[in-house]
Amino acid sequence: MKVLLGITGCIAAYKAPELLRLLQKRGCEIHVAMTENAQNFVTATTLAALSRNHVFTGMFSDPDSVSGLDIAIDHIRLAHSVDLLLVAPATANALAKFANGIADDFLSTLYLATRAPVVIAPAMNSDMWSHPAVQANLRRLVSLGVSIVEPEEGYLAEGIIGKGRLAALETIVDRAFQAGAPPQDFRGDTVLVTAGPTCEDIDPVRFLTNRSSGKMGYQLAQAAQRRGARTLLVSGPTKLDPPGGVEFIDVRTTEQMREQVMKHLAEASIVIKAAAVSDFRPSATAGQKIKKDGQSLFLELVPNPDILKEVAAKKESRILVGFAAETESVLQNGLKKLEAKSLDLLVANDVSQPGAGFDSDTNIVTILTRDGKRLELGKRSKADVAEQILNEILAFRKRHA
Numbered sequence: 001m002k003v004l005l006g007i008t009g010c011i012a013a014y015k016a017p018e019l020l021r022l023l024q025k026r027g028c029e030i031h032v033a034m035t036e037n038a039q040n041f042v043t044a045t046t047l048a049a050l051s052r053n054h055v056f057t058g059m060f061s062d063p064d065s066v067s068g069l070d071i072a073i074d075h076i077r078l079a080h081s082v083d084l085l086l087v088a089p090a091t092a093n094a095l096a097k098f099a100n101g102i103a104d105d106f107l108s109t110l111y112l113a114t115r116a117p118v119v120i121a122p123a124m125n126s127d128m129w130s131h132p133a134v135q136a137n138l139r140r141l142v143s144l145g146v147s148i149v150e151p152e153e154g155y156l157a158e159g160i161i162g163k164g165r166l167a168a169l170e171t172i173v174d175r176a177f178q179a180g181a182p183p184q185d186f187r188g189d190t191v192l193v194t195a196g197p198t199c200e201d202i203d204p205v206r207f208l209t210n211r212s213s214g215k216m217g218y219q220l221a222q223a224a225q226r227r228g229a230r231t232l233l234v235s236g237p238t239k240l241d242p243p244g245g246v247e248f249i250d251v252r253t254t255e256q257m258r259e260q261v262m263k264h265l266a267e268a269s270i271v272i273k274a275a276a277v278s279d280f281r282p283s284a285t286a287g288q289k290i291k292k293d294g295q296s297l298f299l300e301l302v303p304n305p306d307i308l309k310e311v312a313a314k315k316e317s318r319i320l321v322g323f324a325a326e327t328e329s330v331l332q333n334g335l336k337k338l339e340a341k342s343l344d345l346l347v348a349n350d351v352s353q354p355g356a357g358f359d360s361d362t363n364i365v366t367i368l369t370r371d372g373k374r375l376e377l378g379k380r381s382k383a384d385v386a387e388q389i390l391n392e393i394l395a396f397r398k399r400h401a
């Protein structure tokens with residue numbers, strides 16, 4: 001794996017040479033880009049000697065460049081050639097620049113130019129870490145698909161204990177491999193994922209829907225695709241871009257979602273139903289906008305088809321994964337659904353908790369399996385939750401092979 005290691009002006013930059021060595025031990029080719037401030041903490045000479053490659057330090061200040069031209073072209077060439085951009089350690093300043101598209105040095109320009117996966121391991125003082133501006137930038141980065149290796153609680157340079165210490169180097173290396181060289185353990189599978197809400201029209205301008213953003217389903221589709229599966233994503237209306245490499249089928253209503261799921265079911269070896277479908281729809285859709293006349297309006301709702309039930313009836317050997325978004329008795333309701341819908345795995349989440357459920361970039365879930373396994377995952381990014389769900393699908397299949 002060819003890794004571009006970005007180093008910024010943190011005290012933890014002294015750990016960067018060790019990180020570089022660990023990545024090399026795992027067979028990585030390393031190129032280094034340092035911010036100007038990073039050079040106060042670790043020298044370009046050390047990193048050049050260890051990486052055996054030129055270290056990029058400035059947009060125009062590089063001694064090899066003619067008026068900055070060579071280097072300006074180099075950053076695009078490098079951005080396109082790496083398998084992963086790993087920024088470790090990352091300052092609060094670097095997070096802010098990446099989150100807002102500011103490109104005022106070599107590293108931040110390269111961040112915008114690369115289409116490789118990006119992993120960022122921040123390190124800073126605990127008050128800086130918990131500042132709402134830093135947390136907002138982190139949320140933005142997660143929504144842009146960046147994988148954040150959260151800092152740990154521990155002894156900080158200021159002599160206090162708090163959250164902000166650079167994550168363990170082994171953890172950073174593992175996450176780098178997960179993102180940059182994902183295992184191809186779903187090769188040969190066709191994974192059908194449903195995502196997002198559905199919309200049920202009342203009249204040409206009004207509809208019934210729910211608060212699902214589609215983020216969990218999109219992360220699952222992206223992770224399955226990256227791990228080698230042919231991936232079909234059947235999605236209700238969302239604000240998200242379809243992940244690259246995924247076969248995307250957009251629908252609006254529950255009925256349309258049902259039609260597409262049943263149409264493609266035969267091709268799928270794994271079905272993950274992450275969509276929040278509308279259980280009811282208006283019994284009729286008005287052809288014209290309904291006018292107000294000072295009277296109450298009564299909508300008659302009729303039940304929508306139960307897609308999961310129909311899929312379960314044709315389950316055969318495929319693995320079926322469902323989601324339960326609950327606001328009370330999460331595990332009891334989850335277990336009931338697992339049984340009632342003939343699911344192999346059920347991902348239960350309490351959408352009333354902060355940091356879980358609809359529109360959040362993080363989730364707090366418990367994965368339940370038909371054979372009685374229960375895995376509780378604390379609050380983590382939806383990208384991480386997606387990887388864990390895929391891991392549990394493989395583990396389940398292995399137990400029942």
Ligand SMILES: Cc1cc2nc3c(=O)[nH]c(=O)nc-3n(C[C@H](O)[C@H](O)[C@H](O)COP(=O)(O)O)c2cc1C
Pocket residue numbers: 007008009010011012035036037038090091092093094123124125128
């Ligand atoms: C001794 C020292 C240690 C610092 N450690 C950190 C740190 O761990 N995290 C951080 O976000 N900023 C830290 N800073 C502040 C950054 O160096 C500063 O915000 C700088 O503008 C970051 O520039 P860069 O992101 O271009 O590297 C430190 C500053 C000093 C003087």
